[in-house]
Amino acid sequence: MKYTPPGQHKNFAAFRAHLRSIDDAFDADEVLLGAEGPLGQPLEVAGRTLGNRFAIQPMEGWDGTRAGLPTEHTLRRWRNFGRSTAKLIWGGEAFAVREDGRANPHQLFQNTSVDVSTTLAQLLAEVHAGHREVGASIEDLVVGLQLTHSGRFARPDGEPAPRLVVHNPVLDARFEVARDLPLLTDGELGAIGESYVSAACAAYKVGYQFVDLKACHGYLMHELLGARGRPGPYGGSLENRTRLLREILAGIRSACPGLEVGVRVSIADVFPHVADPDSGVGVAAGWEGNLPYDQGFGMDQNDPRGFDLSEPLRFLGLLRELGIRLVNLSLGSPYTCPHLQRPATYPPSDGYLPPVDPLQNVIDHLRVVRACKAAHPDLVLVGSGYSYLMEYLPHVAQHEVGQGHVDLVGLGRMVLVYPELPRDVLAGKPLDRKRICRTFSDCTTGPRLGLISGCFPLDPYYRDLPEAGRLRGRKRSVREN
Numbered sequence: 001m002k003y004t005p006p007g008q009h010k011n012f013a014a015f016r017a018h019l020r021s022i023d024d025a026f027d028a029d030e031v032l033l034g035a036e037g038p039l040g041q042p043l044e045v046a047g048r049t050l051g052n053r054f055a056i057q058p059m060e061g062w063d064g065t066r067a068g069l070p071t072e073h074t075l076r077r078w079r080n081f082g083r084s085t086a087k088l089i090w091g092g093e094a095f096a097v098r099e100d101g102r103a104n105p106h107q108l109f110q111n112t113s114v115d116v117s118t119t120l121a122q123l124l125a126e127v128h129a130g131h132r133e134v135g136a137s138i139e140d141l142v143v144g145l146q147l148t149h150s151g152r153f154a155r156p157d158g159e160p161a162p163r164l165v166v167h168n169p170v171l172d173a174r175f176e177v178a179r180d181l182p183l184l185t186d187g188e189l190g191a192i193g194e195s196y197v198s199a200a201c202a203a204y205k206v207g208y209q210f211v212d213l214k215a216c217h218g219y220l221m222h223e224l225l226g227a228r229g230r231p232g233p234y235g236g237s238l239e240n241r242t243r244l245l246r247e248i249l250a251g252i253r254s255a256c257p258g259l260e261v262g263v264r265v266s267i268a269d270v271f272p273h274v275a276d277p278d279s280g281v282g283v284a285a286g287w288e289g290n291l292p293y294d295q296g297f298g299m300d301q302n303d304p305r306g307f308d309l310s311e312p313l314r315f316l317g318l319l320r321e322l323g324i325r326l327v328n329l330s331l332g333s334p335y336t337c338p339h340l341q342r343p344a345t346y347p348p349s350d351g352y353l354p355p356v357d358p359l360q361n362v363i364d365h366l367r368v369v370r371a372c373k374a375a376h377p378d379l380v381l382v383g384s385g386y387s388y389l390m391e392y393l394p395h396v397a398q399h400e401v402g403q404g405h406v407d408l409v410g411l412g413r414m415v416l417v418y419p420e421l422p423r424d425v426l427a428g429k430p431l432d433r434k435r436i437c438r439t440f441s442d443c444t445t446g447p448r449l450g451l452i453s454g455c456f457p458l459d460p461y462y463r464d465l466p467e468a469g470r471l472r473g474r475k476r477s478v479r480e481n
Helices: 012-022 072-083 116-133 169-174 186-206 220-225 243-255 310-321 358-375 387-402 413-417 421-427 442-448 466-480
Strands: 043-045 048-050 054-056 094-096 142-148 210-213 260-268 326-331 380-383 408-411
Touching: 012 358, 012 387, 054 421, 072 116, 072 413, 116 142, 116 186, 142 186, 142 260, 186 210, 186 243, 210 243, 220 243, 220 260, 243 260, 260 310, 260 358, 310 358, 326 358, 358 380, 358 387, 387 408, 387 413, 387 421, 442 466
Parallel strands: 054 408, 094 142, 142 210, 210 260, 260 326, 326 380, 380 408
Antiparallel strands: 043 048
């Protein structure tokens, strides 16, 4: 690695110098203030007053049953979400509204052959139990369920079974999608929307305070946002490209009017990256031959290696007009630009070496959230991309919240190995350095190789599973081949 990961800096001053050398508009607080500081301040969300500014991002484990039911691994993860003492649990994990919308055969989904309410209640009970286990009250806790359909990236039986809303020549070629594969019809999209509504009502029935209409990372609702080339009522104009979201929202408000709705959205994106055959570094190969590139959302059409936030800011304005106040901001997709979506020191098995200092990509997340907050200060925004900061995560998080740049700090990978990090930060305790995520990416490599997701290097629970040995063997095989 030619870039210094945050955890290799000897002290705060060295990290801060590194951060500001990339962009001096960004900073970190040296002194952490615990529960008395910005991260411990209350915030009104979904009819409750949150007790702190930490949020847990959706973290799927690829560990459900074929019938879409949770296993002991799933339940442990949800209990750990509660043990974190973060007061906003964003979605828990992606819950597919239909079987054909599963991204893998072990994803939880709305199986009409079983009592879905029992499954959802079981997951919610684990969060509550974890919270109470560490002496925290659930009165200031808000838990949501992330609803999804994987669209282009559907693999309900393990093999690709894409359900397209629009053809994208670049992605079709990369993922070997037939040019003549039929698109989802308008009627089929409407039926998928009805599945979202029924899943939302099942969640509301058992006590979830909100649902997330997932519109990020290349999945169906996200791809619709860029479907300018789709004919008919769901493509072309931004009004049409948001039609399904608006129809789902109307259905939810009619069927379960007390349920809040949030949206996690990849608010900006870049042209798909691949590994350079000589260096292994990620490159946006072929972007010059695809101009103007009008396939994505939040991309500069004339240079899709960069962002254009004009339409995303309009989208946020639409959400506000629709009465959606809770928005979780992400960037890019793990399938096409993982260096941006999930900054890491080490790439997953199917990835590439970082094309820029990963700390630069963390700053990309921070910068975009700042722009969105400045344009729409009345929205409650959750920021992403913090795990790569390692030891200095709370220092940057406290600064961003304290300066009013973001409302809540979203934690993903970090929570797989160190769910107690928010609790320790708020209590003023030193971080447990042996449990800090080092972005080894095994939590991504495992699923890429058909295994469950977890922190195999650092969490004894996963390190002692048979899957850990299989993961090591598969990684060796990939390297050798």
